[in-house]
Amino acid sequence: MTGMQGLTGGRELVMVSNRLPVDRVVASDGSSTWRTSPGGLVTAVEPIVEQLGCVWVGWAGNADERIEPFELGQMRLEPVELSSDDVELYYEGFSNGTLWPLYHDVIARPAFHRQWWDRYRRVNQRFAERVAETAAEGAIAWIHDYQLQLVPEMLRKLRPDLTIGFFLHIPFPPRGIFEQLPWRRAIINGLLGADVIGFQRVPDAISFRTIAERYTHTQALGNTLVLPATDDSPGRTVLAQEFPISIDAAAFAEVARRPETQARAREIREELGNPKRMMLGVDRLDYTKGIRHRLKAFEELLTDDEIDASDIVLVQVASPSRERVDAYRKLRDEVEVTVGRINGEHGTIGHAPLVYLHRGYTREEMVALYLAADVLVVTPLRDGMNLVAKEYVACREDEQGVLVLSEFAGAADELNDALLVNPHDIEGLKAALLRAVHMPQEEQRRRMRQMRRAVHDNDVAHWANGFLGSVASVSESRGASHASGLEEGKTGPISIVPQAFVPRSVGDRLRRIATASSLLVATDFDGTIAPIVRRPQDARILPRARQALEILATAPGVRVALLTGRSLDGLAQTGTGTSGEGWIISGSHGSELTGFDVSGVMAASGFGEPTADEAEWLHRVNRRFERVLGGEPGVRLERKPFGIAVHTREVHDEEQSRELQAAAVELGLAEGLHVREGKQVREFSVRASNKGAVLQSIRDALPVGPVLFLGDDVTDEDAFSVLGPDDLGIKVGPGESAATERVPDPAAVAAVLARLVELRTGIVIGSD
Incomplete structure (x- = not known):
């Protein structure tokens, strides 16, 4: 297995787990040696360790035994001593009597004992201190599993120079189960000390992000959690997504x-x-x-x-x-x-x-x-x-x-x-x-x-590349953000673009449509190919997604369409041009269209400039919204050719944001406008149009062939609903959808588009 040498960027790798990956072997003469143990974690990471080498911090398995550090193969082993009481209270108690059954759907009844929790916290502190003493400057610390969920936060306080990854090998429970844990906030805060938190499955990652938003002052943007600045630490981001583990x-x-x-x-x-x-x-x-x-x-x-x-x-x-x-x-x-x-x-x-x-x-x-x-x-x-x-x-x-x-x-x-x-x-x-x-x-x-x-x-190389690659990517992206002048504690453009997986079912569907003689690739903008940010004008297409779309736009038989709720002028503010790219671009939820000869389509589907009556109506509507909502802190009004959008993403209080959205809807309905709901935005238009209608109009004007459409918002459901059995709809992020497939975030969208490029043209696009 090859291809792992560059994953750590030359930095030391420190593995941290409850048990060291070795068993003691006692010979007939009473002498003892160590051999690699056959456990699941060891089996999974053995190829990584063989190629990269590592320091490994963990318990040797015997209570009340002090063991000096030693070497075995490519590993330098740093034992952590556990007493008999530690084993009883931290390991058998809280880890396996509380967390294990709780995280496994309460198949057995978990016990909640304060003395177990207290010992769990103390032992986690001991592990964090040993890693802090052992790790080289700027090392990568990879912490494993449910026994050590407090270590990331503790370690960050001791060694802020380290890049910290945490991988949970067992399931993470849904909110209704996790909330039973009396120390739920402490566990979530402990995990949020990591730069990357890995889970086995998509629902586990979604559950964690949902719970983190509820119990801490974090905001989820796709698979990234944004942590605000505090008196003790600057604001930062945490990547929390699935990385399905595998074998060699x-x-x-x-x-x-x-x-x-x-x-x-x-x-x-x-x-x-x-x-x-x-x-x-x-x-x-x-x-x-x-x-x-x-x-x-x-x-x-x-x-x-x-x-x-x-x-x-x-x-x-x-x-x-x-x-x-x-x-x-x-x-x-x-x-x-x-x-x-x-x-x-x-x-x-x-x-x-x-x-x-x-x-x-x-x-x-x-x-x-x-x-x-x-x-x-x-x-x-x-x-x-x-x-x-x-x-x-x-x-x-x-x-x-x-x-x-x-x-x-x-x-x-x-x-x-x-x-x-x-x-x-x-x-x-x-x-x-x-x-x-x-x-x-x-x-x-x-x-x-x-x-x-x-x-x-x-295989395990794919898993390791995904996880360690994301650790390195997040660290480098954070450094680049600060190097570009982003103030600490401020939430600016999120430029984290970790490696992402293309789910197998999506890959199978891509293979089917990639060989079609005619193919239409259509995508939403915000939350799909561009991560959602607080200031919409700061949104940018992920470089990998842009490169993939540009290649597809020049590939024989392929047309690329961008369907966005933004106006064409608003889209241009993001650096995404409306001409010269070979793309078909629809703005204002289908009311605007440019990028190819659409005269027939426009006549049939109602595109074009507002009529005189619509222009007068728009003038009255814009004046009314400006008077009622224009002075509200955090509210941004975006004028569009056929309407107006009320953005509340910059309103910091969630309840106030909802109230302002409700007020906007009441105002829009009173004016007789068509209303659309999006993520922290309400849009109002004097003309009925939607992404489904414009997508159907575009495909009708092109040669017959399958359609790939990617979108994340409620307004994208209109497009998903017009897709047929030979088409592929991919929903980005959580929520009910008519789409047949799902990926977690824009980074995964970029990976999907890159995979389609490879299948269609043979060109391989690397990760950002």
Whole structure:
């Protein structure tokens, strides 16, 4: 795996996690050494560490043990000491008795104890201090997971020179669940100490940004949170978005190709009695993993004679986990009782339909199990990602095997050719298991081929490049903003343009339309190709998006259209010209149109100059709005050729902003105007027009072909509504939409347009 060397810009990388990525190995003579542990985090970041090297700060795993720093491979390990009380209160208590169940949809009941919280805070401070003592000047600190959510803020106070990234490997809960936490503000403020906060899934990132806006003085602009200046710190921005974690797919495939691995897979089948079908489950023994649901479905299939116990074996690997925590001890007892009952009722002297293995295995043994298994069953009730599902797919170069996957695992977003199930629906789970064991080889091959493409396209290098690249991008963009004279504490143009992902479903749709002989690419401006800013005149198209659109505008068979609510004059203030670019540009929500021979379109669709009656009406309307709202602090009135827009983005009080918008609507309705609602803007027009009508008029005047339309606001829904089944509508950001696909922010829009350029022309546009 290559291409990571430039990610840190030569700066030291400091990894920070609850546990160090090593296990102690004690020899027969009592001597001990260290080896890399097989955990999920370690597996994910191992290729990064091998290429970049790092300092790693974490606990070595034994209470009340002081260990001096040591080196292993490319890592310098800096142990943090935890006492027995720390382990009980911080780790087993608050981390795994409070946060873990709370963040996993309250599958188990979380406990809220003040002494747990106090110890969690103290241990987080200890981690922050160790990083502050250890990290080189200007280093990148990459903090991992729910045990250390206060460290970013603490570390920023100790070492403001560091660039700080935080990645949450587990789900982040929706607001209704997170609000149960008594220390919710402290957790949010702790995370906001980072420059980049990474989540596994889009809903997790959206949930965090929503909660951060509610409980702190931040404002969300797309996937960026703007933090105002305080007496202690200048204003700054935090990027909070999804970065789906993955695996080193090539490394797993290499292990799977080894003759000894394939021989071991055949041995496993033989040891199991060469069953017709082997099913496999691989999990930590945790109540979130849905092991009990899986066993219940399997038992009912046996009881109902839907499957033959002599023909099938389910191998359940359940590695030990948190065995001092009472909920985990109870789960182990329950699972082992269930295993005994199933084998007692359905097994024979020479054959057990369920093989239960309560221990961990090496990567080589796991790959052999993956190759031996006809079906992998992954049924978590809630899971951030689940790398086991990706590992299985990466190993199956034979394109055989079936993945049964919970829709509540993050991996389901990418591996949608798996048999997706709701593990709470036992009947549905049983149906999926039966479907899996009887799936024809050709269907297995088709599904596996698609999933393998997804895993290899979005491997751990892609994840690392996305996350670390965004850390570097945010840091450099902030430096550029200050270098250009942006005053500290002031909110000016947001120029953060991090690397962004093109969702797989969007990429698939782009491939379909990219080869059309005629293609219309249409986009909104504000919030779509230009990040939303407080002062509309400060908005600028992201450089990557502009470059992509300029290339597309000159590509054979492609037309580019910009559909904006701004007037053409207002658009020109942003540096986006209305001629000479080869673009079709519609302003004022379709009332203005320029950029190609539109005479016929204008006659048919009502474009042109205002009539004498409309001009008189506009004069009266503008005078009335100026008199009523022109003197309100923060309100900006924008005159347009066919109406007026009332902007309240610069009104600092949210409730006052809403009241002013409501007053504007009342005034507009009283004048008989057509009203449109946008994000912190209300627009009023003497002529009925919308982006859907103008988009339809433009496409009617062009050769027949598909349309790509991208938009973020309520006013863009008119355009989404006129798209057909062969078109592609992409909604930017949250909110209900008629669009068929969604991306989080303008940076992702730029990535989508760059991908379309690559597919259409072969030209690769780098990130900003």
